[in-house]
Ligand SMILES: Cc1cc2nc3c(=O)[nH]c(=O)nc-3n(C[C@H](O)[C@H](O)[C@H](O)COP(=O)(O)O)c2cc1C
């Protein structure tokens with residue numbers, strides 16, 4: 226299995242972070258950064274990472290199954306995550322999630338047929354004072370109103386990338 | 399900027415946040431940056447630990463354990479390598495402060511970590527950051543690289559002949575990995591299941607070596623303590639609760655946000671004067687004072703000093719600083735249910751009382767909220783929760799049980815109002831929003 230030179234360089238940096246006999250510490254960082262390029266935790270990817278950190282593929286699967294951000298089937302190119310935990314619940318997060326379900330015609334962890342958009346109801350993402358919060362891939366959107374959510378989702382559906390939806394900028398504050 | 403400041407804030411950890419380019423090493427150096435570590439390099443390990451002890455600094459991750467005492471537990475003469483581990487998992491619902499500390503003043507955190515390393519003779523630190531905070535991992539990596547360039551990290555830090563290395567480490571989505579022993583397992587590339595204790599991380603932490611493990615905010619307080627002295631820091635707070643704390647106001651307040659206030663600040667004033675009062679002129683019903691694991695307080699219990707001991711005396715916890723405000727229109731059954739859905743989802747499954755208990759409670763609360771509960775269910779919810787207390791492998795079980803007990807005991811009338819097929823009195827007539 227081959228990776229891009231950037232990812233290879235990253236893997237090398239990861240493996241160098243830990244003591245020489247503790248390569249396994251790089252496992253989870255390699256899985257999550259690798260997933261961004263590979264698309265999901267595939268069998269081939271599991272075998273490759275297992276080799277590199279010196280564990281069995283089964284041990285990798287045992288770990289990958291534990292973490293909610295590691296997906297064993299590809300999510301959409303744009304993975305829309307809506308928080309409905311307590312602070313977001315109090316400020317309209319549940320309504321946002323339902324609205325997104327309707328607008329996208331998707332449920333929890335479902336992917337649009339063209340593979341562009343997926344939806345997930347998520348737990349607290351550490352944006353509680355700026356609730357309700359939404360994440361698209363790794364970018365945060367704070368104090369999201371239903372209108373802003375519509376703009377984001379309509380934009381994504383119309384083929385735009387989030388950066389092109391300038392009315393609703395990300396706020397990685 | 400994340401929110402406008404309040405005139406009532408006492409800015410110690412956040413004092414550089416509003417400077418231009420606050421995150422850059424230049425700004426940090428121009429504003430007392432890296433002076434504390436130079437001072438610490440001239441102090442004995444004992445002196446650093448004693449200074450932190452005297453400051454009254456208590457862990458900001460949730461439990462409020464005295465930080466200096468924790469550092470003192472590390473067997474400094476052990477031949478094993480020692481590690482500094484930073485808990486940047488920030489996943490307790492209601493909490494959103496560590497991300498600001500990393501974003502706006504990453505070098506303050508780095509400096510605090512280096513000082514902790516000096517205190518116990520560690521040469522390596524890791525910052526475990528939740529996977530969702532990808533932008534912050536990259537941000538911290540850049541700050542760490544700056545510190546390496548200046549010779550503040552690496553071999554021979556500050557020309558002292560000492561070595562200290564630091565790196566970030568990404569999580570991948572799991573609340574349980576904020577729990578210290580599960581964090582260590584996850585750090586070692588395993589499932590985030592907790593470890594049996596003792597031994598505690600101070601003795602057998604990362605790779606079974608002596609390890610200091612603290613929350614991001616805890617380390618961020620250290621430079622100021624070393625630079626300005628323990629007495630100054632202690633004097634900012636209340637007895638046995640030194641310093642300030644970043645409180646995260648969320649929910650039904652007019653001005654939600656993260657505010658740095660002295661320990662012991664009155665909760666009612668926090669809501670009304672800092673947070674601008676309850677939204678829409680509504681009445682206050684309840685407050686969760688320190689993240690979702692902490693028992694809820696009724697409005698009439700909120701005339702309370704926000705420090706670890708006072709909130710504990712009120713039978714709740716100061717926790718992680720997440721203050722969740724709920725107005726009179728909030729359904730307490732729904733709040734309890736949503737919180738339990740979280741714990742049931744996040745229970746790591748390692749021990750049965752937690753795995754089964756949280757799932758059972760979630761189902762009971764769901765049934766209740768749907769109007770299909772019975773009177774005996776109210777008792778059952780309370781009994782089940784009480785039977786989880788202290789019987790789980792790690793405190794996640796307690797974190798799920800304690801708030802549930804409080805919701806049922808303090809708002810029993812609301813639970814009863816859901817009985818006999820009655821619809822939730824707070825639910826809007828049509829829940830569905832048209833697309
Ligand atoms: C289920 C659970 C989740 C936790 N999550 C976090 C967290 O996200 N961040 C954190 O700093 N501490 C968290 N803690 C507390 C840690 O176990 C630990 O006490 C803390 O990081 C120690 O640092 P401190 O003494 O500086 O607070 C959690 C504890 C439990 C039981």
Ligand code: FES
Pocket residue numbers: 308309310311312313314348349350351352353356358491492493
């Ligand atoms: S509750 Fe939604 S971000 Fe914390």
